[in-house]
Amino acid sequence: MDDEYGRSPLWERYGRTKVTKEAVADLANFKSNEVNFKMALWDPGVNGVRYLKTLVFNLSAGLSEANRARLRRIHNREVGNPIAVRYDGETICMDYLQAVFEVEFLAGHLDLDGSAVLEIGAGYGRTCHAIMSNHDLASYHIVDLENSIQLCRAYLGTVLEEERFARIHFHSVDEAGGVDALFRDLSFDLCINIDSFAEMNARTVRAYLDRIAVTCRHLYVNNPVGKYLDKSLDGHSQGDEVVALALSTGPLRDVIDIHDNRAVEAQSRKFVTAYRPGDGWRCVAEGRSVPWTYYWQALYRNDRGVGGWPGR
Template sequence: MEKITIEKIVKLYPKVILDIFKRNYYYYKSIIFRRKMVGNDYLNTFKLMSKDNNLQSSKHWEKLANNMKKEIIGKGLTNFKRGYCNNHFAGRYPKTVLEVSAVWQYYNNIKQRDKFNILNKISEPKIGNPYVIHINGKELMWDFLQGVDEFYNIINKFNIDLNEEIVICEIGTGYGRLANIFLQVMPKCHYVLVDLPESLFVAYYHLSKVFGNSIKKYEESRERKECPRDFFLEKKATFLLAQDFDKIKLKSVDLFINIDSFQEMTPQIVKDYFDKIIKHNGKFLYLKNSIDPGTNLIDTDNFKLEDYPKQLNMNILNTSLSAPYWNMVEQFIKLN
């Protein structure tokens, strides 16, 4: 039987039919590719997270999630720090002289405050094939510097000791960049990552590659009705879908964090999070979110800074613009 090739089809069929054939041909070829690039175990976890999710997200997030899902399923995660996922999590790679100069200035700004020598002790993990800039023989990326900056801002404002036992819950985790820094620098830190399946899966993949068996499998928290503090202390990191936030037992978390994701949620969802955080009796809350409504042009009903609950306003220790961004505000809130 004569072998059919794409070249022969070009001669036999119109371009429209050829395009359809190519899309299907490369899609089925990509099944083998993505299994190789991500691994069946990880893909099964992603399917499980997606199946479990029943939380209604904003239209803005639905668009982001669909694009991320296409990239995860179609391309795998070998290069996730160079594709759509990273453009959402961290912004684009600095290309112009001005942008590279900004990275250099940001690095020097942090270096002057780097009392624990973090910039020399740890590096951005190679997982996801990140774009890096070489400064003083060190491979750096913008997002890694953001994480170190946020780490110092948090521990300094809240007087957190590097050697103390602490449970941190981050709502909206990205790929786990801040979790990676806390877990590498603080030996007794335990991190709870809460997000929708697309982001949570990328963080799960990323941190499991960095910390191996020191993190919990998603199935461990999935199968529990309640997650007390002792459960979180068993491993470095635990992963929860956003809808399972209520599984966290009261007084199990010391510090809650949200960075650049409240504007992706509806005001009602954000209000629900605030109500739950206050109810949990944690010690601290760190917020870093955009004051620019242009970051979400899809939803008409967006969360704004003035929507913060009034009881939080009484406990704000500090509010300031984030150093590298004109449109990001950091808030440090004492809960108890």
């Protein structure tokens, strides 16, 4: 063999271990195995962070100037050591990209300034952080499980200045009667649920929607349109029991191909119907929630109105 045009030591190794004569002789699956992972595609099984950072980078490159400004107004995003990229001098992670897109969607249809907001299932608080950093809210109420409340309170107390943090009120579902008292005593301009209705019992979701129907002016929902059983996505790494539990939650339990845009679009019609709180409520805006293929977002308005507005 001519050394000038021969293999490098690296490809000498790959020829023995990955791109072998036996492997390249089989065309059936080579694009999804080690042959193509060395020729054209990084192995997604071991390159998840690489792909995540690439996705974040490309989303960052496409941000509008308005969303770049929204992102810059959200200070202390580095708390918690997120997986992030640097773009135009800004440290950007997936969580806050999603939060900026959510704020953009809401601000396009609502005047958020002066609003009383309720979020059901706030996670660690990134949506609250993003909205309060971009809009002058009257109050922000968070309903969640006690352990999540503990994390959320600590995080928001760290990233927000004292004056804004003082407008946040935490309500634990583990406190007897706490949620019922919240809906009995207060009314809200906007209720938000992002990625948690789909993980609740359907009966619990219905109970929330019934209370939202009579105490809120608007509801914003951002959740999956259905379930999936594609083991190639995560190897069912948490076990069959967790898979079964996940399939049993939420109001939308149809198993679909979440990477088929037509299947997602068709299922989105069920989504819009399932999350409408009740009679007199109208969906005023909806669409796919970037970047995930099977998440949908919808904003509903209570055209009947809510009288009194206590607690503003």
